[in-house]
Amino acid sequence: QSALTQPASVSASPGQSITISCTGTSSDIGGYNHVSWFQQHPGKAPKLMIYEVSNRPSGVSDRFSGSKSGNTASLTISGLLAEDEADYYCSSYASSGTPWLFGGGTKVSVL
Amino acid sequence: EVQLVESGGGLVQPGGSLRLSCAASGFTFSSYWMSWVRQAPGKGLHWVAHINQDGSQTFYVDSVRGRFTISRDNAKNSLYLQLNSLRADDSAMYYCTRAGVWSWDYWGQGSLVTVSS
Numbered sequence: 674q675s676a677l678t679q680p681a682s683v684s685a686s687p688g689q690s691i692t693i694s695c696t697g698t699s700s701d702i703g704g705y706n707h708v709s710w711f712q713q714h715p716g717k718a719p720k721l722m723i724y725e726v727s728n729r730p731s732g733v734s735d736r737f738s739g740s741k742s743g744n745t746a747s748l749t750i751s752g753l754l755a756e757d758e759a760d761y762y763c764s765s766y767a768s769s770g771t772p773w774l775f776g777g778g779t780k781v782s783v784l
Numbered sequence: 785e786v787q788l789v790e791s792g793g794g795l796v797q798p799g800g801s802l803r804l805s806c807a808a809s810g811f812t813f814s815s816y817w818m819s820w821v822r823q824a825p826g827k828g829l830h831w832v833a834h835i836n837q838d839g840s841q842t843f844y845v846d847s848v849r850g851r852f853t854i855s856r857d858n859a860k861n862s863l864y865l866q867l868n869s870l871r872a873d874d875s876a877m878y879y880c881t882r883a884g885v886w887s888w889d890y891w892g893q894g895s896l897v898t899v900s901s
Binding site for chain 2: 719
């Protein structure tokens with residue numbers, strides 16, 4: 674059982690936008706802005722897409738954006754491309770128990 | 785270019801030990817916290833351990849504390865994870881990661897550990 678809750682799958686057609694949610698508690702997502710999102714293609718290492726809720730590392734497309742409201746963080750992918758088909762994981766710092774938590778992952782399918 | 789290259793994984797029997805290594809290059813290794821994150825086959829990501837720049841502070845997930853030891857050698861630009869008393873549920877790909885701004889900004893390709901008799 675993952676500490677942060679993500680939908681198992683999300684799908685959409687090319688060009689559309691999707692939003693992946695990541696729900697935690699006031700001890701993690703709700704209490705800190707240390708939320709990150711990672712993209713993982715099959716057989717590959719994860720890649721950082723968003724850090725500190727809404728910041729993009731250099732080289733990451735501006736089609737990827739992050740936000741947070743209360744205990745829920747969100748990753749939005751706009752103008753969906755075939756190459757965006759991958760698993761996406763959220764993570765957060767937590768003040769109690771395990772200090773670093775991940776979500777269970779969301780499989781994004783481009784129809 | 786930042787590179788993290790893991791080695792040392794393999795097949796080990798329950799109760800056995802392994803030592804994972806991670807060779808870092810392309811950045812000032814001694815300036816960064818480093819972590820190990822693991823992923824069981826077909827499953828999600830889980831943080832395992834964290835070490836500060838000079839190795840004086842280490843943190844572990846409860847399930848590995850007392851069995852795993854994270855360490856580093858800044859002179860060799862290397863990160864290590866000693867895995868002892870291995871169990872079947874420790875089977876996973878182990879990723880060496882660089883800790884950036886409250887996140888992990890670079891990941892190695894992983895080292896596979898399989899615990900089975």
